[in-house]
Amino acid sequence: MRIRGMSWLVGIGLLLALGLGGCSSGGGAQAFQDDPDGYTLTVSPTSVTLSPGATHTFIAVLAQGGVPVEPQPIVTWSAVPERLGQFSGDVFLAGEAGQSGSVVATVEVAGTTLSATAAVTISEENGLPDSLISVEVVAENDEDLSAMPAGYCVQLIALAVLESGQVVPITGTVQWSVSGGIGTVTQSGVFSAIEPGTGRIHATFAGFSGFTPIRVVCPGE
Incomplete structure (x- = not known):
């Protein structure tokens, strides 16, 4: 009788252990799938x-369902037109001024070729609006x-x-940072959510700083 009682208690303990816990790993990176x-x-x-x-x-970044896959595939970079500049790995070297084009x-994923582009302008100007008042x-x-x-x-x-009231994207170099311990942000402005909580993403340009609040939650909330 004592053995049966102990077995019952162990079973209850296992059920509680399985039912408790914080965020599951279901929201993490996904592996490649055959379906492109x-x-x-x-x-x-x-x-x-x-x-x-x-x-x-x-x-x-290659993602499926909004979640970055792991491992990330090898990326081939090119410039259009070619005279726009050249790549060494993922680092782009700008060509002569007065050009615009795309990188x-x-x-290759699941037998399918995917591509994405970014617009590039080569100019002697530094992209700093004279009438900038905030970011x-x-x-x-x-x-x-x-x-x-x-x-x-x-x-x-x-x-x-701008002073005129116009709001335009900043094309110059922006310094990015994150506060609150909720994730990471690259210097290209890509934020990766890691830890549930609240924080801020900050951007600094030409001595002006701005931020946006962000809240990270457990997947499924």
């Missing part, structure tokens, strides 16, 4: 203005930042607010 549907390739930043001879690192990222931070595709699942990523962009 649902895969998206994004390049960040989506547009940039560079001085002749300047270098810039572009980032390409193209290409990957704002927004999600590029208007994603909901009030409840972002852990394991997901989002492209953020910095906007210049």
